[in-house]
Amino acid sequence: MTTTIGAPPGTAAETAARIREHIVNLCASAEGGHLGGSMSLAEILATLYTRVLRVDPLRPADPSRDVLLLSKGHGGLALYAALTEAGFFPATRLDEYAQPGSEFMAHPHAEIPGVEMPSGSLGHGLALAVGFALGFRLDGTDRRCFVVMGDGELQEGSVWEAASVAAAQRLDGIVAVVDRNRLQITGATETIDALEPLADRWSAFGWSVREVDGHSIEELETALSEPPVPGKPTVVIAHTVKGKGIPFVEDQPRSHYAKLGERQHAKALAALRKGAGS
Amino acid sequence: MTASSREVYREAVLELLPQDERLVCLDSDTGLFDKTAFPERYVNLGIAEHTLMGAAAGLAKSGRMPLVNTMAAFASSRANEAVKIDIALNNLPVRIAATHSGVSAGHLGPTHHALEDLAVMRTLPNMTVVVPADGPQTGTLFRQSLRVDGPVYLRLGRNATPELPDAPPVELGRAQVLRDGTDVTLAACGPYPVIAALDAADALEEEGISASVLNVHTVKPLDVATIAAHAQRSGVVVTVEEHWRNAGFGSAVAESLAEITPSLVLRVAMPDAFVPVSGGQRYLAERGGVTSAAVAAKVRTALRRDLR
Numbered sequence: 001m002t003t004t005i006g007a008p009p010g011t012a013a014e015t016a017a018r019i020r021e022h023i024v025n026l027c028a029s030a031e032g033g034h035l036g037g038s039m040s041l042a043e044i045l046a047t048l049y050t051r052v053l054r055v056d057p058l059r060p061a062d063p064s065r066d067v068l069l070l071s072k073g074h075g076g077l078a079l080y081a082a083l084t085e086a087g088f089f090p091a092t093r094l095d096e097y098a099q100p101g102s103e104f105m106a107h108p109h110a111e112i113p114g115v116e117m118p119s120g121s122l123g124h125g126l127a128l129a130v131g132f133a134l135g136f137r138l139d140g141t142d143r144r145c146f147v148v149m150g151d152g153e154l155q156e157g158s159v160w161e162a163a164s165v166a167a168a169q170r171l172d173g174i175v176a177v178v179d180r181n182r183l184q185i186t187g188a189t190e191t192i193d194a195l196e197p198l199a200d201r202w203s204a205f206g207w208s209v210r211e212v213d214g215h216s217i218e219e220l221e222t223a224l225s226e227p228p229v230p231g232k233p234t235v236v237i238a239h240t241v242k243g244k245g246i247p248f249v250e251d252q253p254r255s256h257y258a259k260l261g262e263r264q265h266a267k268a269l270a271a272l273r274k275g276a277g278s
Numbered sequence: 279m280t281a282s283s284r285e286v287y288r289e290a291v292l293e294l295l296p297q298d299e300r301l302v303c304l305d306s307d308t309g310l311f312d313k314t315a316f317p318e319r320y321v322n323l324g325i326a327e328h329t330l331m332g333a334a335a336g337l338a339k340s341g342r343m344p345l346v347n348t349m350a351a352f353a354s355s356r357a358n359e360a361v362k363i364d365i366a367l368n369n370l371p372v373r374i375a376a377t378h379s380g381v382s383a384g385h386l387g388p389t390h391h392a393l394e395d396l397a398v399m400r401t402l403p404n405m406t407v408v409v410p411a412d413g414p415q416t417g418t419l420f421r422q423s424l425r426v427d428g429p430v431y432l433r434l435g436r437n438a439t440p441e442l443p444d445a446p447p448v449e450l451g452r453a454q455v456l457r458d459g460t461d462v463t464l465a466a467c468g469p470y471p472v473i474a475a476l477d478a479a480d481a482l483e484e485e486g487i488s489a490s491v492l493n494v495h496t497v498k499p500l501d502v503a504t505i506a507a508h509a510q511r512s513g514v515v516v517t518v519e520e521h522w523r524n525a526g527f528g529s530a531v532a533e534s535l536a537e538i539t540p541s542l543v544l545r546v547a548m549p550d551a552f553v554p555v556s557g558g559q560r561y562l563a564e565r566g567g568v569t570s571a572a573v574a575a576k577v578r579t580a581l582r583r584d585l586r
Contacts, residue, residue: 063341110368117339121363127329128364131336131344134321138302138342145336158360162329169321 016046022081031098032259038078040240045082057087071125072150073107088114123156133171152184167206172228181242214238280438281413331360338370350376350392380520381562382435397525407498422450439469459488463508471518477570523547
């Protein structure tokens with residue numbers, strides 16, 4: 001599958017399917033990759049890039065664009081896949097992933113067209129969003145800043161520091177998305193440092209909370225597109241499945257990072273195609 | 279005459295904010311600014327230094343030039359990862375105005391002293407590190423720093439320090455030659471270190487030792503050319519700083535000179551220890567051994583060693 005720059009996007013569902021295929025292919029490369037937490041992002045990023053974000057792949061630095069920050073930098077493969085599907089760079093560039101000298105690292109690097117800010121160390125995206133949203137307000141524009149975070153990432157204190165500041169500054173230009181796949185490297189979030197009651201936490205911090213099925217494009221589109229409650233930042237808690245789309249990987253912590261062998265690769269692709277056909 | 283570098287900085291900010299739409303003053307509840315003075319582009323984010331640095335990066339990426347206000351200890355240690363990843367990695371035009379540097383927090387104690395900040399900041403790629411030596415040059419260097427493309431760390435104090443004698447105007451990136459001598463080079467960084475170097479040069483002159491005194495207000499990029507030119511003439515360099523002796527200004531000078539010219543570099547700096555007592559900035563610096571007597575003693579030792 002190749003997409004040329006400027007090609008019109010397919011439907012969000014088709015885009016999500018192709019994002020998954022790219023991720024699986026990249027995880028079968030020499031270094032492997034962050035499989036589980038990339039797969040759970042497919043519909044979130046597909047919906048954002050095909051239906052929500054005002055971005056122009058031919059003008060990645062367009063001063064009127066919406067900004068997407070992937071705060072869970074270990075979802076980099078999903079972001080690369082989404083960016084190539086959106087037309088920011090040709091899919092052939094994905095072959096550079098993890099090659100010596102390549103800018104395509106496991107965590108996103110800002111030199112890649114469409115990547116706004118590098119990420120990888122968790123707990124940075126929301127503070128960055130505070131700055132973007134302050135800037136947008138000063139400019140008097142309706143630009144928005146979307147921040148995609150992991151649920152494990154919410155164990156970082158800096159997330160809540162920034163969440164508090166965003167609410168105090170009444171930054172309704174921020175839309176945070178939590179990829180609530182309920183797993184982190186060594187197990188379930190709830191057994192390591194529980195996040196629940198997560199919606200109540202965000203509400204208590206002064207945020208407007210929306211909860212959706214993170215694999216439903218319709219629910220995601222509605223939650224991500226609806227105007228904010230004036231003066232309140234918005235968080236969309238997207239309930240997802242880590243490793244979504246590959247039955248032998250789904251909901252397993254060890255899917256966090258994987259190097260797929262030849263047989264697993266073929267099996268994973270077959271599962272994706274079967275899933276897409278059902 | 280005395281002036282506080284942070285007061286001078288504040289006055290400059292209040293003058294420049296209305297004139298330059300890029301500038302946004304981002305505060306972390308330091309109390310340095312009256313929020314009513316220029317509410318349009320003053321934002322107090324509260325006591326949240328990581329968010330302060332991250333927000334500064336986002337704001338800069340959206341086209342502004344944030345002036346970030348916090349204390350040096352919090353800028354360089356607490357918020358360092360955000361400074362590194364969000365600001366320096368993206369080479370964004372953020373100005374970090376860090377007050378209470380060195381031991382200028384005095385009796386506030388070791389939690390508020392910043393004796394590591396030069397080490398931390400000068401190792402960050404893209405970062406420019408500026409240390410004004412008195413009030414007037416704070417204003418000049420701060421204004422000049424607005425022309426730097428990437429991030430700038432501006433190391434400021436808390437209370438007033440003496441104004442230095444008349445000298446050629448400061449120019450960011452260039453060491454300021456306060457005295458030109460032949461036998462030894464005294465390279466100093468910061469208010470009391472420069473005063474210690476000047477006083478030591480006076481004392482040494484009476485002994486027939488001729489000292490150059492350099493006010494090295496820009497630690498990064500270091501004006502290696504000027505320092506090396508003096509070092510080559512004298513062969514002996516004594517550095518003076520209000521910073522831990524490891525990895526700070528003296529280390530920067532030694533690293534640079536070691537690669538280009540055989541010269542002896544001796545460091546006068548704060549010892550490798552936390553400061554366990556109360557006292558004013560000058561008292562604590564002198565207690566730590568940053569004195570004109572220590573500078574002169576290093577020179578005498580070095581020259582004797584030189585003769586052997």
